[in-house]
Amino acid sequence: MANNQFPQTHRRPRRHQRRYVLRGILVVLILIVFTGTVAGLVGYHHGKHQAELASNKSAVRTALAYQKKLTNLRMATHVPKLATYFQTRLAELAVRANYVGVAQIYYDHHLVASWQSGYANRQSNQLNTAATGYEINSLQKGMTGTLLMNQVALGKVNLSDRLSQFYPNVPHSDQITLRQMLNMTSGLSTPRGYNDQRVQSDQEVIQNAIAKTRFIVKQYNEWSYQPINYILLAGITEKVSGKSYAELFKTQIIDKLKLKQTHFSYELPTNYLHATGYNFTTKASPQTAYAQPLGVVTAQKHSELGTGQVYMTAADLYHVESGMLDGTLMTTAARNELFVDGSQSHYGGGYYNYATYKGVNGAGSGFQSRVHISPDGKNAMVLLTNHPANFLNLDKLSNTIDGLLF
Numbered sequence: 001m002a003n004n005q006f007p008q009t010h011r012r013p014r015r016h017q018r019r020y021v022l023r024g025i026l027v028v029l030i031l032i033v034f035t036g037t038v039a040g041l042v043g044y045h046h047g048k049h050q051a052e053l054a055s056n057k058s059a060v061r062t063a064l065a066y067q068k069k070l071t072n073l074r075m076a077t078h079v080p081k082l083a084t085y086f087q088t089r090l091a092e093l094a095v096r097a098n099y100v101g102v103a104q105i106y107y108d109h110h111l112v113a114s115w116q117s118g119y120a121n122r123q124s125n126q127l128n129t130a131a132t133g134y135e136i137n138s139l140q141k142g143m144t145g146t147l148l149m150n151q152v153a154l155g156k157v158n159l160s161d162r163l164s165q166f167y168p169n170v171p172h173s174d175q176i177t178l179r180q181m182l183n184m185t186s187g188l189s190t191p192r193g194y195n196d197q198r199v200q201s202d203q204e205v206i207q208n209a210i211a212k213t214r215f216i217v218k219q220y221n222e223w224s225y226q227p228i229n230y231i232l233l234a235g236i237t238e239k240v241s242g243k244s245y246a247e248l249f250k251t252q253i254i255d256k257l258k259l260k261q262t263h264f265s266y267e268l269p270t271n272y273l274h275a276t277g278y279n280f281t282t283k284a285s286p287q288t289a290y291a292q293p294l295g296v297v298t299a300q301k302h303s304e305l306g307t308g309q310v311y312m313t314a315a316d317l318y319h320v321e322s323g324m325l326d327g328t329l330m331t332t333a334a335r336n337e338l339f340v341d342g343s344q345s346h347y348g349g350g351y352y353n354y355a356t357y358k359g360v361n362g363a364g365s366g367f368q369s370r371v372h373i374s375p376d377g378k379n380a381m382v383l384l385t386n387h388p389a390n391f392l393n394l395d396k397l398s399n400t401i402d403g404l405l406f
Helices: 002-076 079-096 137-153 178-183 202-212 228-241 245-257 298-303 314-325 332-338 394-405
Strands: 101-107 110-117 119-121 262-264 310-312 351-353 358-364 367-373 380-385
Touching (some): 079 101, 101 314, 101 394, 137 178, 137 314, 137 332, 245 262, 314 367, 314 380
Antiparallel strands (some): 351 358, 358 367
16 A cells, blocks of 8 residues: 555645646746737837827928928018919818819918819809809808998997887897897897798898897897898998998998999899809719709898898908908998907907907808908908818818918
8 A cells, every 4th residue: 555655645746746837837928928918019009109299290390391481481571482382382272172162362462372163153164263253141241340330430320329229129129239239149039041032122121030030038148140130230221321231332342442343142244253052962072063053032132131142252352351451441440349259259240350360251052151361451361162062171271271371
């Protein structure tokens, strides 16, 4: 028995030793694999981070190079060289953004870059050109504010006046000032859409709009973009001046600036080269851009009193926007009173009043328009398109141009 037990007592330790050795080897292997995996992941993320840093640094270097070149050109005040720089950049950006329409850049009151592409009217093969007129839609609101301020300068009205002095049948009009209406903080609201087919006078348009107007308590003294404010302001301008809105617009804006390519949408000359607006769905592409031309009935054109019934070329539009800021179309005091930051939206008097520039947008009837302009009216970007499609990437285009101008 001793011979049988003794060997067994020696075999057990050997088996345990082998187990411990195998376990040790396994632990070592696991540690090696784990360490290698962690190192690989760290290396991967480090490499990815370094690549992103390199990419960001490259983008920053490119942007700084452009800014340095632009700064040098500005210091040299050499307009031809500056124009070449802006033209090159605008062409690059417009192509990248699939932009269709007219885009222009103005620097120190000079046109330094212009881009046009696509069709003003695909059905007649009419191309977009710098001489093409576009519906400017809501960009007209700042012009309405300008006409009102000219009446303020004459002492015929004040921005502190209550709406009830002119249209007492508007709900809560005794609580609403003209300043609040200019800032879109009046609390007034009307439903969207247009159903009337009969052409109406300006005051008929206003009375029909008033009949649909509601006062929203929670929107009072809060910004809410409502065109009814500027329709009523156009009516007030007529009342205190004794002249029609169209007459005031023609004498105080068109004639004063000697504009040749600016017209009301309801009386476009037969020889006027104007664009047709096109409708887009979210799935629209450059290949289907001209599938749905839009038409607007004459009655609707009259109904957008003071808010979206004017066609302009890009050049005419720049001269008006610049004239509102540089003292040509109204006094400097009137400008400073009109274009103020009226709410968290920065909207006031028809502009969004930002620190380095003033901006305004328009959209409707197949058109989009946008102007960003320096507070002194010297430098500006003007974008006019008859293709309000997602693929145009209007925001990206304008944001990049802002970086060059302001």
